Amino acid sequence: MKVGYYPGCSLESTAEGYNEATINVLETLGVDLVEIDDWNCCGSTPAHQTDHLLALGLSARNLVQAEEQGLDKMTAPCAACYNHIKQVEVEFEEHPEEINNVLEKPYKGGVSVYNLIEILVDLVGIDTIESKVKKPLRGLKVAPFYGCLLTRPAKVTNFDHPTDPQSMDRLLEALGAEVVDWGSKTDCCGASYVLTATDIVLKHSGNILKDAKAAGADVISVACPLCQLNLDSRQTEIEKQIGRNLNMPILYITELLALSLGFSKGELDLEKRLVSPKSILKKKSVI
Incomplete structure (x- = not known):
């Protein structure tokens, strides 16, 4: 294809x-x-x-x-x-x-x-992906985060449910992960306000991170570089604001796919994260 x-x-x-x-x-x-x-x-x-x-x-x-x-x-x-x-x-x-x-x-x-999730789920197919999994993500609790731009406005994207999408959930389940049910999967992280209105980013990203933590997630899965950047790079500031540690790694959906397909950690760019996923991935025997 x-x-x-x-x-x-x-x-x-x-x-x-x-x-x-x-x-x-x-x-x-x-x-x-x-x-x-x-x-x-x-x-x-x-x-x-x-x-x-x-x-x-x-x-x-x-x-x-x-x-x-x-x-x-x-x-x-x-x-x-x-x-x-x-x-x-x-x-x-x-x-x-x-x-x-x-x-x-x-x-x-x-x-x-x-969008990338459509390519994976609708064009490649869940069954095809599941058949190629070599190292299931068993025991890893993942909160799928779609953000605000993959599913909305619905008349433009015409992709999944605008406020309760399931495509990434089903994909993660096919990889063997334990998908966390949570309420912030389509919230906005603050997007491009990262340079002009940091307080907005801290508020929105903070709410997302706290919700994922409360739901028991080990990591958050994203399909947007803006979401990954805000949720990863702003955690230290958010933790200072709320007075507790969150330590929530933010991984791209294709990185989780790569791990389940048998790619080694050396083939991925996990070292550059401000919140390192290595500890939890080792604990769950993913790497």
């Missing part, structure tokens, strides 16, 4: 480990990821707040690039990038000429955009 791959800015900087794990895992699962030629930033939050049409144009250009490579499927592992590019797919059906007017080359509408 050939799928266009849009790494986006984060996966080639702060989320290099996510990038490597995703490429290696999907290759193992029979997915040929083809990086989009000359891709550009999706526009991120600043562009979308400044000019909606030009922001759509930024994301649409990536679809044009994929189309020119003969690709009809595309995935963006960053939930924010996925959401922005998926919005182009939806809005292009309603007003294609308006979007093409801001593009150097016209988009024909031939690319379907998927």
Whole structure:
């Protein structure tokens, strides 16, 4: 299966480990990821707040690039990038000429955009993944965190339930993990307020971390570099605010997949986490 791959800015900087794990895992699962030629930033939050049409144009250009490579499927592992590019797919059906007017080359509408969980669950398939598990994550209690951009707005993403999704839950169960039932799985971590309004990030991320801890989770599984960054890098500040330790490792879903498929810890980028997962993973005999 050939799928266009849009790494986006984060996966080639702060989320290099996510990038490597995703490429290696999907290759193992029979997915040929083809990086989009000359891709550009999706526009991120600043562009979308400044000019909606030009922001759509930024994301649409990536679809044009994929189309020119003969690709009809595309995935963006960053939930924010996925959401922005998926919005182009939806809005292009309603007003294609308006979007093409801001593009150097016209988009024909031939690319379907998927988030990473969709690729794994719907295109690869739970049964296929389960059949390739070599080291089940037995005993590891995982809180699946979807964040706010994989499932909402529902009219754009059209993916799973907007407030109680189950796709990542089912995937983790197939890996042998014990999935934690908790109430914050689609909350916002504070997203890109990390530089402009840290208090918002500390409040939202703190609530998520406390909820996962109260539910008995050993680790939180994410599919977004913004969520991983906020939940990992802000824990020390959050712990000072609430007066207790949380020690909650934040792992990408493809890292957990890699471990269950038999990848060694040396093949993963676990050393760069501020909250190290190594102790709990050793305790649970995952590494």
